[in-house]
Amino acid sequence: MYKFCPKCGIEINKATNRSFVCKCGFSFYANPKPTSSFIPIYKNEILLYERAFEPSIGKLDLIGGFLEYREDPIIGGIREFNEETGIKLKAKDLEFLGIFMGKYPFKREVYSTLNIIYTVNFKAKIIPKGSDEIGKFLWIPVNKTEDFAFAPIKEAISMINKKLKL
Numbered sequence: 001m002y003k004f005c006p007k008c009g010i011e012i013n014k015a016t017n018r019s020f021v022c023k024c025g026f027s028f029y030a031n032p033k034p035t036s037s038f039i040p041i042y043k044n045e046i047l048l049y050e051r052a053f054e055p056s057i058g059k060l061d062l063i064g065g066f067l068e069y070r071e072d073p074i075i076g077g078i079r080e081f082n083e084e085t086g087i088k089l090k091a092k093d094l095e096f097l098g099i100f101m102g103k104y105p106f107k108r109e110v111y112s113t114l115n116i117i118y119t120v121n122f123k124a125k126i127i128p129k130g131s132d133e134i135g136k137f138l139w140i141p142v143n144k145t146e147d148f149a150f151a152p153i154k155e156a157i158s159m160i161n162k163k164l165k166l
């Protein structure tokens with residue numbers, strides 16, 4: 001993560017660069033980074049998007065993203081969902097699904113992620129416009145095994161699949 005202390009510039013031991021307390025007082029812990037994602041459900045289908053950017057370009061991902069400083073997962077998820085789809089959801093429409101651990105490779109570093117995932121029931125199969133920056137939105141049957149961008153997506157979808165069968 002760090003080769004040198006970002007505060008005083010002293011070299012950091014490679015074996016401990018994911019967490020360290022520097023002599024200068026600066027401390028760093030590579031804790032998992034929280035993300036918030038929403039999975040729209042209509043009948044037995046779910047809405048995802050094909051990533052137009054790295055990592056995992058061209059693979060299916062959930063709508064959502066990393067939380068910002070002090071951001072609540074529901075508020076942050078609603079913000080990300082609105083930015084990506086143009087649809088403004090309400091907190092009461094969301095149903096908590098679970099928390100899933102993942103990995104996010106970014107600029108030669110693999111970050112640990114804590115993926116907070118909610119579902120939201122849609123009354124129609126709305127397909128958001130998408131863009132060159134985000135990607136293409138598509139509905140897929142919940143029992144379809146696809147090449148997903150990240151491991152937690154498969155786990156989350158199989159959980160929905162089990163719930164819908166009840």
Ligand SMILES: [Zn+2]
Nearest residue numbers: 005008022024
């Ligand atoms: Zn330092």
